[in-house]
Amino acid sequence: MKVLITGFDPFGGEKINPAWEAVKRLPETIGGAEIVRREIPTVFGGSLELLDREIREHEPEILISVGQAGGRSCVTVERIAINLQDARIPDNAGAQPSEEPVEPDGENAYFSNLPVKQMVSHVRENGFPCAVSYSAGTFVCNCVMYRALYLADKKYPGLRAGFIHVPYLPEQTVEKPQGTPGMSLADIADSLHYAVEAAVLFERNAQDRRGV
Numbered sequence: 088m089k090v091l092i093t094g095f096d097p098f099g100g101e102k103i104n105p106a107w108e109a110v111k112r113l114p115e116t117i118g119g120a121e122i123v124r125r126e127i128p129t130v131f132g133g134s135l136e137l138l139d140r141e142i143r144e145h146e147p148e149i150l151i152s153v154g155q156a157g158g159r160s161c162v163t164v165e166r167i168a169i170n171l172q173d174a175r176i177p178d179n180a181g182a183q184p185s186e187e188p189v190e191p192d193g194e195n196a197y198f199s200n201l202p203v204k205q206m207v208s209h210v211r212e213n214g215f216p217c218a219v220s221y222s223a224g225t226f227v228c229n230c231v232m233y234r235a236l237y238l239a240d241k242k243y244p245g246l247r248a249g250f251i252h253v254p255y256l257p258e259q260t261v262e263k264p265q266g267t268p269g270m271s272l273a274d275i276a277d278s279l280h281y282a283v284e285a286a287v288l289f290e291r292n293a294q295d296r297r298g299v
Contacts, residue, residue, distance in 0.1 A: 088121070089120065089145060090151065090283060091151075092113065092122060092125070093127045095153075096126055096128055097129075104129075105253050106253055107153075109253060109272060111124060120287045127152075131227055132182070139234075148245065149247045150247070151250070151286065156252035159220075160270070161216035164251050164282060168197050169196045170193050170195050171186070171187070171229070172186075189233040200239065201249035205289055206285040209285035215277060217282070253270070255267065255270070
């Protein structure tokens with residue numbers, strides 16, 4: 088089994104993105120599955136082009152994209168992506184779409200087909216706070232999640248895809264308003280590890296039931 092995991096580069100004036108920093112820390116295998124790690128740009132069009140290329144090249148059974156959600160206090164597993172690009176700030180290429188669809192022929196929304204609640208439970212069972220999120224926003228994170236699920240619906244029916252948001256690192260909160268939450272890189276990486284492990288074990292059990 089192969090798992091493709093992506094993390095974004097820094098954006099919005101930040102010098103670091105905990106998403107990619109944590110993804111880089113993941114091991115070569117989790118739960119017996121091969122882990123392929125890739126950095127993608129915080130750019131609406133560019134991120135989708137790279138995502139498409141990586142899926143074609145690696146043919147993963149599971150795709151998990153990871154992004155930063157400043158202000159959240161723990162790792163959150165996203166449940167739904169909506170067909171909307173509505174950027175509060177420009178992306179790293181200067182694009183700032185407003186009320187535009189991700190895919191004109193796509194559904195209004197797609198639910199992740201990963202075992203979201205099992206992933207959250209597995210992270211918590213291993214000692215880290217974690218929660219389900221029902222909003223991936225309307226920036227590039229949501230765009231990438233939506234595109235992955237759109238491709239799973241239209242082109243890759245066996246693909247299991249979803250998105251995980253991670254908090255700021257403590258050093259990113261120094262100049263933020265007092266009380267802005269942060270989480271250590273080690274804890275973020277461990278939380279991702281357990282979330283991925285739950286997805287792998289769930290998919291392996293599903294394959295066993297199907298006799299694959």
